[in-house]
Amino acid sequence: MKEITLADSAGFCFGVKRAVDKALEIKGKYDKKIYTLGPLIHNNDVVNFLKENLIYPIELEDITSLEDNDTIIIRSHGVSEETLNILKKTNLNIVDATCPYVENIHKKVKKYYDLGYHIIIVGDKNHPEVIGINGWCNDCAVILKSGIDIETTANKVCVVAQTTERQSTWEHVLTKIIKVSKEIVAFNTICSATEVRQKSAEELSKNVDAMVVIGGFNSSNTTKLYEICKQNCENTIHVENILDISDEFIKDENVKKIGVTAGASTPDWIIKEAISKMN
Numbered sequence: 001m002k003e004i005t006l007a008d009s010a011g012f013c014f015g016v017k018r019a020v021d022k023a024l025e026i027k028g029k030y031d032k033k034i035y036t037l038g039p040l041i042h043n044n045d046v047v048n049f050l051k052e053n054l055i056y057p058i059e060l061e062d063i064t065s066l067e068d069n070d071t072i073i074i075r076s077h078g079v080s081e082e083t084l085n086i087l088k089k090t091n092l093n094i095v096d097a098t099c100p101y102v103e104n105i106h107k108k109v110k111k112y113y114d115l116g117y118h119i120i121i122v123g124d125k126n127h128p129e130v131i132g133i134n135g136w137c138n139d140c141a142v143i144l145k146s147g148i149d150i151e152t153t154a155n156k157v158c159v160v161a162q163t164t165e166r167q168s169t170w171e172h173v174l175t176k177i178i179k180v181s182k183e184i185v186a187f188n189t190i191c192s193a194t195e196v197r198q199k200s201a202e203e204l205s206k207n208v209d210a211m212v213v214i215g216g217f218n219s220s221n222t223t224k225l226y227e228i229c230k231q232n233c234e235n236t237i238h239v240e241n242i243l244d245i246s247d248e249f250i251k252d253e254n255v256k257k258i259g260v261t262a263g264a265s266t267p268d269w270i271i272k273e274a275i276s277k278m279n
């Protein structure tokens, strides 16, 4: 029998749960398909579950194919100001499920951009949340993770972070900015849910023989959890669901204690299935 421990705060965060609940609640009111602008969350199992409930992802360039009064949901990652304006000009029913914490970043970025600050986003330039944030300062932000290219930064800067960024990356980049900029306004916008999840995964991974990190392969916060756990526990695996947990892994006699954590877009049912398979 293995000893299996689930890390605190594993799985759905407040913003993701809110978006999924909202989508299901709205679907309950309409007897037709509804749409999400891009996949609602970075988890294929959940996206497939939503499709079974007639909730489909659609890209911005395809919204002209929708009918008047069709419903479209903005996901928790949020969108740029331009995208929001495009949506508002349509005859679609728009439901904004942007996480309030992300919306708060949009407001800060817009305010300081209008005040003449150069915006720096500590995060991944390809992540939809960061693309959305950049769209509140005219797509002019410097987006970085390492601080290597910071020599060119302006004197007056406003720094924010992707909500799922690692605390250590934020601190590293700020240390660099302090050396090159004179006037710095910094908002640590890393979401507390992310911080708590990362810290508890880090602690747990120090005390187990193997770690299982559950979440979409396209989920950046899950990938970060994997990286954190791997630093402490060599036998860390990243899986999307129970199908990715091999019998070989479970039957390994050297593995007596297994830690489990999951990204913000991993639903409870997938975590429970994985734990029961390992049990």
Ligand code: SF4
Pocket: 013, 014, 015, 016, 076, 077, 099, 100, 101, 102, 163, 164, 191, 192, 193, 194, 264
């Ligand atoms: S991680 Fe935090 S900011 Fe991002 S959606 Fe979840 S609750 Fe909102």
